Amino acid sequence: MYFLLLQACYNSVVFQITQGTNAGFKNRVTFTMGIMSILKYPDPRLRQKALPVAAVNAKTRSLIEDMFETMWDANGIGLAATQVDVHERVIVMDLEGEQAAPRVYINPEIEILDATCLPYDEGCLSIPDTYETVERPGHVMITALDQDGAEFKEEAKGLLAVCIQHEIDHLEGKLFVDYLSSIKRQRIRKKLKKNRA
Ligand code: NI
Numbered sequence: 001m002y003f004l005l006l007q008a009c010y011n012s013v014v015f016q017i018t019q020g021t022n023a024g025f026k027n028r029v030t031f032t033m034g035i036m037s038i039l040k041y042p043d044p045r046l047r048q049k050a051l052p053v054a055a056v057n058a059k060t061r062s063l064i065e066d067m068f069e070t071m072w073d074a075n076g077i078g079l080a081a082t083q084v085d086v087h088e089r090v091i092v093m094d095l096e097g098e099q100a101a102p103r104v105y106i107n108p109e110i111e112i113l114d115a116t117c118l119p120y121d122e123g124c125l126s127i128p129d130t131y132e133t134v135e136r137p138g139h140v141m142i143t144a145l146d147q148d149g150a151e152f153k154e155e156a157k158g159l160l161a162v163c164i165q166h167e168i169d170h171l172e173g174k175l176f177v178d179y180l181s182s183i184k185r186q187r188i189r190k191k192l193k194k195n196r197a
Contacts, residue, residue: 034066035073036084040196041127041175042189050080050087050171052107056149060090064104064147067092072099076125078163080170083126091167095159105144108168113155114139120162122176129195130188134179136165 039046053060063086071079071092081090093103118138121131140161142154156164166176177185 034069036070038083038125047173048087049173050082050089052089074125078167080167082170089171104147108144110140110142112137112140134176136162
């Protein structure tokens with residue numbers, strides 16, 4: 001997910017130079033560029049329902065790292081694993097940008113605390129250059145696992161509440177354009193197709 005006002009530039013390409021230890025005469029350069037490609041609407045893989053993470057392990061943490069890299073590189077504030085074609089219930093978020101407040105949610109569930117809906121202009125890394133107003137409940141309780149597999153609860157209001165619902169929708173194979181009229185959705189589909197051509 002991303003919002004117009006929160007776009008910023010980050011330099012997130014990380015590379016590591018590893019000195020050869022046993023060879024002695026050569027340096028080995030390892031690039032750990034975790035930037036994954038983001039599926040774009042209307043790719044049918046965005047409609048696949050993600051499965052719960054059975055065990056949080058090193059593989060999960062490596063996926064999380066790559067998802068952060070990918071999200072920051074694309075100037076996003078939220079990314080669901082579904083968007084990088086990994087169909088597991090993992091979400092990363094950084095609402096403040098500039099890697100200030102990275103958040104991880106594994107197997108997230110929400111409980112609506114106040115059903116009063118908030119209108120937000122939503123955008124999505126899978127639906128480039130498109131912003132539309134969507135209304136969602138503005139106060140929820142999130143229960144999820146962190147990157148060590150420990151359960152936590154977080155009360156969310158405003159942007160965080162909206163963003164977690166947008167990202168959980170991705171895990172269900174749902175996109176924010178599904179909340180719009182079919183005429184509007186068709187128009188967005190056509191525009192994206194034209195921009196890609
Ligand atoms: Ni999105």
